[in-house]
Amino acid sequence: MSKLIIGASRGIGLELVRQLTQRGDDVIAAVRSSNAELDATGADIHTGVDVTRHDSLHELADKLGNQPLEWLLVVAGVMSKQRLGQLDQDAVDGIRQQFETNALGPLMAAEALSPWLAPGGKLGILTSRMGSLADNTSGNSYGYRMSKAAVNMAGVSLAHDLQEREIAVALLHPGWVRTDMTRHDGLIDPEESAAGIIQRMDALTLDQTGRFWHAPKGEPLPW
Numbered sequence: 224m225s226k227l228i229i230g231a232s233r234g235i236g237l238e239l240v241r242q243l244t245q246r247g248d249d250v251i252a253a254v255r256s257s258n259a260e261l262d263a264t265g266a267d268i269h270t271g272v273d274v275t276r277h278d279s280l281h282e283l284a285d286k287l288g289n290q291p292l293e294w295l296l297v298v299a300g301v302m303s304k305q306r307l308g309q310l311d312q313d314a315v316d317g318i319r320q321q322f323e324t325n326a327l328g329p330l331m332a333a334e335a336l337s338p339w340l341a342p343g344g345k346l347g348i349l350t351s352r353m354g355s356l357a358d359n360t361s362g363n364s365y366g367y368r369m370s371k372a373a374v375n376m377a378g379v380s381l382a383h384d385l386q387e388r389e390i391a392v393a394l395l396h397p398g399w400v401r402t403d404m405t406r407h408d409g410l411i412d413p414e415e416s417a418a419g420i421i422q423r424m425d426a427l428t429l430d431q432t433g434r435f436w437h438a439p440k441g442e443p444l445p446w
């Protein structure tokens with residue numbers, strides 16, 4: 224069975240595709256557009272997939288035909304910063320874009336593609352500890368924090384709704400990772416982050432569904 228990764232063109236998503244294909248898994252990589260690095264992984268690549276365009280997610284589902292999925296991993300995400308005192312129209316547009324991508328995107332991907340998950344399949348959503356209410360000790364980053372808190376809530380509802388089909392859901396914080404998103408600042412490289420995510424997904428069972436994980440550390444995070 225295949226593992227579908229959405230948002231695989233660079234950063235953590237690309238590294239997930241690399242590591243999964245290298246260990247011999249059957250990987251489908253869904254991206255807005257591909258590049259030489261992704262092409263080189265040998266994954267089955269689907270372009271034109273944008274998590275904010277629901278039609279593109281349903282088109283991808285149609286292309287899967289009757290191919291069942293073992294994992295659906297939604298990695299796509301964006302980050303921009305909005306500060307109190309500077310919440311002008313541009314800031315509002317930025318907050319809305321983060322909601323569309325980070326919160327609605329994974330939910331609509333689950334709507335379109337979870338029917339392809341086989342019983343015992345797994346849904347992983349890349350979230351962030353910046354979406355944790357308990358862990359917010361520094362404020363700021365309104366759109367990113369709000370959108371990741373929202374996707375955490377969506378993930379818990381998905382865990383309940385998919386339980387009957389024996390599909391386990393994990394909300395995965397990837398660590399603070401050196402990618403384009405962090406301007407290559409961070410504590411770990413995508414290699415370590417992706418390895419932790421794969422380990423967490425491999426180990427995920429139905430009795431742990433709906434939990435919020437620090438994936439590379441393998442520890443639960445507070446909501």
Ligand SMILES: NC(=O)c1ccc[n+]([C@@H]2O[C@H](COP(=O)([O-])OP(=O)(O)OC[C@H]3O[C@@H](n4cnc5c(N)ncnc54)[C@H](OP(=O)(O)O)[C@@H]3O)[C@@H](O)[C@H]2O)c1
Nearest residue numbers: 230232233234235255273274299300351399400402403404
């Ligand atoms: N890096 C960190 O420290 C960190 C920490 C916590 C959480 N995360 C989360 O981890 C995930 C991956 O982050 P990253 O660091 O790898 O970021 P990244 O290097 O900026 O990569 C983001 C990926 O998301 C894709 N994407 C963005 N908007 C999309 C859309 N509308 N439709 C489809 N794909 C879209 C991008 O594709 P394009 O190339 O087409 O733009 C790219 O492949 C994100 O959800 C992020 O919020 C990252």
